[in-house]
Amino acid sequence: MTNKQIGKVLNQIGSLLILQGENTFKTRAYTNAARRVETLSEPAEALVEEDRLGKVPGLGASMVRHITELVRDGESSYHQALVQEVPAGFQEMLTISGLGARKIRTIYDHLGIDTVGELEYACRENRLVKLDGFGVKTQERVLKGIDLIKRSRGFHLLDRALIEARSLVDDLLRDPDVWRVEIAGDVRRRMEVIRGIDIVVAHPDRERIMAGLHRFGQVQEDDGRDLTVTGPTGIPVHVHCVTDDAFAVTLYHWTGSDDHRTRIARHADDRGITITDRHVIHDRAVVPCSDESVIYDILGLQYIPPELREGGKEIELAAQNRLPVLPVRADIRGLIHNHTSYSDGMHSLAEMAEGARARGFGYIAICDHSRTAAYAQGLSIERVMEQQQEIEALNARYDDFRILKGIESDILPDGSLDYPDEVLATFDLVVASVHSVFNMSEADMTERMVRAIRNPYTTILGHPTGRLLLARDGYPVDVARLIDEAVAHDVAIEVNANPHRLDLDWRHLDYGMNRGARFSIGPDAHHVDELDYVDYGLSMVRKGGVTADRLLNHLPAGELVRMKDGKYSTAAS
Numbered sequence: 308m309t310n311k312q313i314g315k316v317l318n319q320i321g322s323l324l325i326l327q328g329e330n331t332f333k334t335r336a337y338t339n340a341a342r343r344v345e346t347l348s349e350p351a352e353a354l355v356e357e358d359r360l361g362k363v364p365g366l367g368a369s370m371v372r373h374i375t376e377l378v379r380d381g382e383s384s385y386h387q388a389l390v391q392e393v394p395a396g397f398q399e400m401l402t403i404s405g406l407g408a409r410k411i412r413t414i415y416d417h418l419g420i421d422t423v424g425e426l427e428y429a430c431r432e433n434r435l436v437k438l439d440g441f442g443v444k445t446q447e448r449v450l451k452g453i454d455l456i457k458r459s460r461g462f463h464l465l466d467r468a469l470i471e472a473r474s475l476v477d478d479l480l481r482d483p484d485v486w487r488v489e490i491a492g493d494v495r496r497r498m499e500v501i502r503g504i505d506i507v508v509a510h511p512d513r514e515r516i517m518a519g520l521h522r523f524g525q526v527q528e529d530d531g532r533d534l535t536v537t538g539p540t541g542i543p544v545h546v547h548c549v550t551d552d553a554f555a556v557t558l559y560h561w562t563g564s565d566d567h568r569t570r571i572a573r574h575a576d577d578r579g580i581t582i583t584d585r586h587v588i589h590d591r592a593v594v595p596c597s598d599e600s601v602i603y604d605i606l607g608l609q610y611i612p613p614e615l616r617e618g619g620k621e622i623e624l625a626a627q628n629r630l631p632v633l634p635v636r637a638d639i640r641g642l643i644h645n646h647t648s649y650s651d652g653m654h655s656l657a658e659m660a661e662g663a664r665a666r667g668f669g670y671i672a673i674c675d676h677s678r679t680a681a682y683a684q685g686l687s688i689e690r691v692m693e694q695q696q697e698i699e700a701l702n703a704r705y706d707d708f709r710i711l712k713g714i715e716s717d718i719l720p721d722g723s724l725d726y727p728d729e730v731l732a733t734f735d736l737v738v739a740s741v742h743s744v745f746n747m748s749e750a751d752m753t754e755r756m757v758r759a760i761r762n763p764y765t766t767i768l769g770h771p772t773g774r775l776l777l778a779r780d781g782y783p784v785d786v787a788r789l790i791d792e793a794v795a796h797d798v799a800i801e802v803n804a805n806p807h808r809l810d811l812d813w814r815h816l817d818y819g820m821n822r823g824a825r826f827s828i829g830p831d832a833h834h835v836d837e838l839d840y841v842d843y844g845l846s847m848v849r850k851g852g853v854t855a856d857r858l859l860n861h862l863p864a865g866e867l868v869r870m871k872d873g874k875y876s877t878a879a880s
C-alpha cells in the first residue's frame with residue numbers, strides 16, 4: 308500500500324467520524340495523520356517493516372496501529388466498521404464533489420437530510436443557500452454532483468427525459484430529409500420514472516440521420532435498423548429508423564406498454580388481424596396505416612391515448628366507446644399551490660402572479676408554508692396578514708386575473724392544522740400537507756391525515772404520500788381510506804405536479820374517480836419556470852383517467868373560493 312493510499316483511508320476515517328458527529332479533536336487526529344503519511348520521505352511500508360513508525364513525530368499509538376494494519380492486511384478493521392455504521396446516504400453524499408463531511412453534517416443537523424434524494428429536493432427549494440458557509444454556487448455544484456449519481460443509477464425522472472427527447476426531436480426535424488419524428492416508449496406514455504427514451508424516425512436516408520445523431524452524442528448500432536445514442540444527460544435514446552409507410556405501426560409498437568400490446572394482439576387475433584413491429588396484416592395483405600388511429604379503428608376500438616396504454620381496462624372501454632375524455636391544458640383555468648419568497652420560493656408574489664398570467668391562466672393560488680415549517684421560513688400570523696394585504700393590492704390592479712389567498716398548512720403530528728380557526732378562515736383555500744414526523748405506523752399516519760381532512764378549513768390534501776421519486780418512498784398510509792374520507796368531506800386530493808413527487812400516484816386515481824373524488828393539480832412551484840410543472844400533473848391525471856369536471860383547476864376562481872362557504876356552512880349545521 309502506498310503512502311497516498313494509506314492517507315486516503317485515514318482521511319475517509321476522519322470524514323466518517325465527522326458524519327457520526329464526533330468532536331473535532333478526534334476527527335482531526337485522522338486528517339493530520341493522513342497528511343503526515345502522505346508527506347513522508349520514505350514508504351510507510353518500510354517504516355512498519357523496520358518498526359520505526361512510532362518514531363515519526365505526530366503519529367500516536369492508535370495511528371501506528373491503524374497504519375500497521377493497513378500495510379499488513381491491505382485494509383483497516385476500524386475503517387470497515389465505520390463504513391458499516393454510517394448511513395449509506397451520507398456516504399453517497401460524500402461522492403458529490405464540493406460537499407465534504409463537515410458540510411454534509413451541517414445539512415443533516417439543520418435540515419435532517421440523510422439521503423441524496425432529499426438533498427436534491429432541498430436544493431431545488433433553495434434550502435441550502437440559507438445555511439452557514441453555503442451559497443448559490445455550492446448549491447449548484449451539489450445539484451450537478453447529484454445528477455451524476457442519478458445517471459449512474461440508470462433511472463431518470465420524466466422531466467429530464469422529456470426535455471432531452473424533445474431537443475433531439477427538434478434537432479432531427481431540422482434535417483429536411485426527415486419526414487416524421489415522434490417520441491415513443493415510456494416517455495410518450497408519461498411514466499413518472501424512465502430508463503430510456505424511444506424515438507421513431509421516418510426518413511429516406513439512414514446515413515444522413517447518423518450524422519445528426521453523432522452531433523447529439525455517442526452512437527451505438529443495435530442492429531441494421533435501430534441505434535442507441537447517449538447524449539449529454541446520459542439517458543440512452545433508442546432511435547428506431549423506418550420508412551414512412553411503417554411509421555405509424557412502429558410508433559404504436561415502441562410506445563407500448565408490453566401489457567397493452569399483448570392485449571391488443573389478442574384482440575386483433577380474434578379478428579384475424581396480425582400486428583407486427585412494422586405492419587398491420589389482414590387477409591395476408593398489409594393494411595396501410597397513415598397514423599395510429601387507423602390501427603385502433605381497424606380493431607373496432609376508439610383511439611386510445613398513449614397515457615392510457617397500460618394494459619388495464621382501456622381496451623374494454625375503447626371497445627364500448629366509453630374511454631374518458633382526457634383533459635388538456637386549455638381545461639386548466641388556474642394554478643393551485645405555489646410558493647413565493649415569503650417562504651421558500653425563489654420569486655416574489657408579483658413575479659409568480661405575472662408568470663401565471665403570462666402563461667394564460669386566469670388565477671394563481673399562493674400557498675406558502677405555514678408557521679411550523681421553520682426550515683422553509685413558514686409564515687407567522689403577521690406575515691400571513693402582510694401577504695394577504697399585498698395580494699389584495701395586486702388584485703386591485705387586475706381585471707383579467709386573480710391571486711387567491713392560500714396556504715400550505717402543515718398537518719401537525721396530532722392531525723390539526725397550523726393556525727387557529729380565525730386565521731384559517733382568512734384564506735380562500737387551504738392545502739394541508741404532511742412535512743415532518745414521517746415515522747408513524749400506517750394506522751397513526753392515516754388517523755392523523757383523516758383528522759386534517761375532516762377539518763372544515765381543509766380544501767385540498769397536499770402530496771398525500773410524501774414520496775420523492777428515486778429518493779424516498781412515501782410514508783405508510785391507507786390511500787383508499789384517505790380518498791373515501793376526502794369524498795365524504797368535500798376535500799380534493801392533490802396530484803402534486805412537481806416531477807420529483809407526482810403524488811398521489813396515478814395508479815390510485817381510478818379508485819378516486821369511481822368514488823366521486825375531486826382532484827387538484829398542484830405545480831408546487833418554487834420558481835416562476837416551475838409553473839410549467841402543471842403539465843406533468845396534467846399527464847398524471849390523464850394517465851389516471853381523470854376528467855376535467857373532477858379537477859379543481861377547471862373551476863373559475865370565484866367558484867373555487869365559494870367551495871369553502873359551502874363547507875363551513877355544512878360544518879356549522
Ligand SMILES: [Zn+2]
Nearest residue numbers: 715740769770
Ligand atoms: Zn409540501
Ligand SMILES: [Zn+2]
Nearest residue numbers: 644646715831
Ligand atoms: Zn408546497
